[in-house]
Amino acid sequence: MRKYTVLAVALMLALTSFAQRAPEKKIDKSLITNRMQNFGKEVMGPERLWELGxxxxxxxxxxxxxxxxxxxxxxxxxxxxxxxxxxVPVKGGDFFQFTAGDGGESVLQVKDNGEVIYSYKNQLWLKNIKGGEAKQLTNGEGGLENVKFSPNGKHILFSKAVLVNMNHSVDKYADLSKSNVYIYDDLDYRHWDSFNDGRFNHPFVATYDQGKIGEAIDLLAGEPFYSPQAPFGGIEDFAWSPDGNSVLYVCKKKSGKEYAKSTDTDIYRYDLISRRTTNLTEGMDGYDTHPLYKADGRVLAWLSMKTDGYEADKNDIILWDAIADIKLNLTAHWDGTVNTFTWSKDNRKIYFIAPIRGTSQLFEIKIPSNLKNKAQPKIEQISEGQFDITGIVRETEEGLVVTSTTMTRATEVYLYNLKSKKLNPITKVNDEVYAQIAPTKVEGRFTKASDGQDLFSWVIYPPDFDPTKKYPTLLYCQGGPQAATTQSYSFRWNFQLMASQGYIVIAPNRRGMPGWGVKWNEDISKDWGGQSIRDYLSAIDDLAKESYIDRDRIGAVGASYGGYSVFMLAGVHEGRFRSFISHCGLFDMTSWYGTTEELFFANHDLGGPYWNKENEKTYTEFNPINHVAKWDTPILIFQGGKDYRVPIGQGLEAFQAARLKDIKSRLVYLPEENHWVLSGHNAQVWHREFFGWLKETL
Structure with a gap:
């Protein structure tokens, strides 16, 4: 450290001397200070990124x-x-390690006496928070998933897989145990990254007594439905009533073709005494999820989307008074969409998180004393800043315990003080690493879009950014397409990492992103290749006017819809870009419609199937394959072998077209990865190919 200090002083003296000897040149003193602060620090690299906790x-x-x-x-x-x-204490202080097993532990319950029940290798364990030996409570075959204990501790709710359909040959033909054949009569034959083997996750409820689990009741009684939802539903799809007499579970009770075309999940209540099941959201056609009772058990809240088949519809908070049988949409009048919510400690308010102007922030809404009151409840934004609030843990006497990120900081847990409106860190897991990393500057920027609308972008600059120099620049194209580009932190599409390799990155909040009003969010549907693509061009054209942008070294990168955007831009960019990178992008909308698994998404966002003439524009003008004749720019294509959302043919078709046109191109095929890259070693290959390609082409 002392060596760095001596060198830093020498550097400061040299820069000061240069400034004195060259008065005709304007020296940015803040730049000198910035370089002094960063001297001796390393830049973020791919391996360093994966070393973060x-x-x-x-x-x-x-x-x-x-x-x-x-x-x-x-x-x-x-x-x-x-x-x-x-x-760790919420008010701050020293932390201590609670578990050290070889595997992942997750907390299920913390009791008043300090006993913590947690899940470890799908079994239940108990240990006191003050220390001592851990005790294994269960050892059942197959284990338990998504466990929730009843408030009175007498019952347990959990999920496990149940064989319902004989889709796999080894189940259908017991004498052919070495076979590996799948047989289907309908759709939903595969989802996300796996083929349907006839097993469905079901909710079960059973008596519970100090680790002893009684006979479990299958709440779906062997039906071919999923609960939690497939593929990403979890414990948030289950809830207990405060009196412990009933359970709630989220389920889309559809199968085959209807399952693939619909988002109509409902919230079901199972009464433990009568053993009757009731659909609480019957007649509500879109997603109904995240049920959460008020402490008194009279009022239930949940998230609801109105439109069947529209996965990115406005997400509202619904209240239902069980005694008066009254439903109220708390956020119907609000021009935004809700990510998640929780009840306040006094049950008079609901706190929720929502995207807003390029970030995700905290909001609160007061609960009307009478749900018959037609007055619109006031919604107030209670946090603001260049950060994302990503989760609400609970309200305490001091404020809200939340998780938060920025584009240059991975998730940590914070206490948000409701009076001072400040985030105070509770965990500091990665502070030591970041102290050694040269920081990257992040700024917001507004551009006039081609239709005159204000278009916001995040711009991320390299460490020691010098406006007198010229930098290669990357246009980042977000996936979704209705996914927000906020202050989130990714371990693959990491803007800090890209900027640290010497690139300026611009990430526009183009049409289709939540946080700028419901209409802005909806405008991309059936217009994939239209205004959103023009938004990307407007954003990069505006930034390219800056003197520090090297206009001969501009690239475009993105995944999923972002990968589609790259394929589209490759045919319409008119010489703006020198390099492209597409990960799991949609290349031919016709073949994609015929092979993707969630048809509700394709039906809503594309308009429907390619054989219907009213959808012709989607499959012609907005189809990247129809613009290949104009492709003339180097392109790198990543493709996952187990990606059934954007199946393998999309990447292979694009690569083959590029090679047949003698365009410098490369295919990076990841046979064991899905739409994402989850393996650490594969991720390192991904990063090396990503940045290696940029060095070759920019």
Whole structure:
């Protein structure tokens, strides 16, 4: 450290001397200060990125004084992550490690006496927060997933897979155990990254007594439905009533073709005494999810989308008074969409998170005392800043315990003080690493879009950015397409990492992104190749006017819809770009419609199938394959072998077209990856190919 100090002083003297000897040149003193502060620091690299601890908020003690959190650490030698639990005071102080098992632990319940029940290798374990030996409570075959205990502790709700249909030959033909054949009569034959083997996750409820689980009741009684939802539903799809006499579960009770075409999930209540099941959201046609009772058990809240088949519809908070049988849409009048919510400690308000102007922030809404009151409840934004609030753990006496990120900081847990409106860190897992990393500057920028609308972008600059120099620049194209580009932190599409390699990155909030009003969000549907693509061109054209942009070294990168955008831009960019990178992008909309699995998405966003004439524009003008004749720019294509959302043919078709046109191109095929890249070693290959390609072409 002392060596760096001496060198830093020498550098400062040299820069000061230069400034004095060259008065005719304007020297930016802030630039000198910035370089002094960054001297001796390293830039973020792909391996360093994967060495960061991945933090999860697991729960609070009942008194709200202590936080239990998880930290996952990746091992390059073993190519796997190891998660352990830690405890730290919410008001700040020293932390201690709570578990150290070889595997991932997740907290299920923290009792008043300090006993913590957690899941480890799909079994239940108990340990006191003050220390001592851990005790294994269950050892059942197959284990337990998505566990929730009843409020009175007498019952347990959990999920497990149940064989319903004989889709796999080894199940259908017991004498052919060495066969590997799948047989289907309808759709939903594959989803996300796996083929349907006839097994469905079902909710079960059973009596519970100190680790002893009684006979479990299958709440779906062997039906071919999923609960939690497939593929990403989890414990948030389950809830107990405060009296412990009933359970709620989210389910889309459709199968085959109808399952693939619909988003109509409902919230079902199972009464433990009468053993009757009731659909609480019957007649509500879109997604109904995240049920959460008010403490008194009279009012239930949940998230609801209105339109069947529209997965990115406005997400509202619905209240239902069970006694008066009254439903109220709390956020119907609000021009935004809700990510997640929780009840306040006094049950008089609901706190929720929503995207807003390039970030995700906290909001609150007061609950009307009478749900018959037609007055529109006031919604107030209660946090603001260049950060995302990504989750709400719970309200305490001091404020809200939340998780938060920025584009240059991975998830940590914070206490948001409701009076001072400040985020105070509770966990500091990655502080030591970031202290050694040269920071990258992030700024917001507004551009006039081609239709005159204000278009916001995040611009990320390299460490030691010098406006007198010229930099290669990347246009980042977001996926979704209705996914927000906010202050989130990615371990693959990491803007800090890209900027640290010497690139300026611009990430526009183009048409289709939430946070700028419902209409802005909806405008991309059936217009994939229209205004959103023009928004990208407007954003990069505006930034390219800056003197520090090297106009001969501009590239475009993106995944999913972002990959589609890259394929589209390759045919319409008119010489703006010198390099393209597309990951799991949609290349031929006709073949994509015929092979993707969630048809509700294609039907809503594309308008429907290619054989209907009213959708002709989607499959012609907005189809990247129809613009290949104008392709003339180097392109790198990533494709996952187990990606059934954007199946393998899309990447292979695009690569083959590029090669047959003698365009410099490269295919990086990841046979074991889905729409994402989850393996650490594969991710390192991904990063090396990504940045290697940019060095070759920019």
């Amino acid at each position: 991945r933090v999860s908020a697991e729960g609070l003690t009942p008194d709200g004084r202590q936080l239990i959190y998880g930290v996952s650490k990746y091992s390059f030698d073993e190519n796997k992550s190891e998660k352990n639990l830690f405890v």
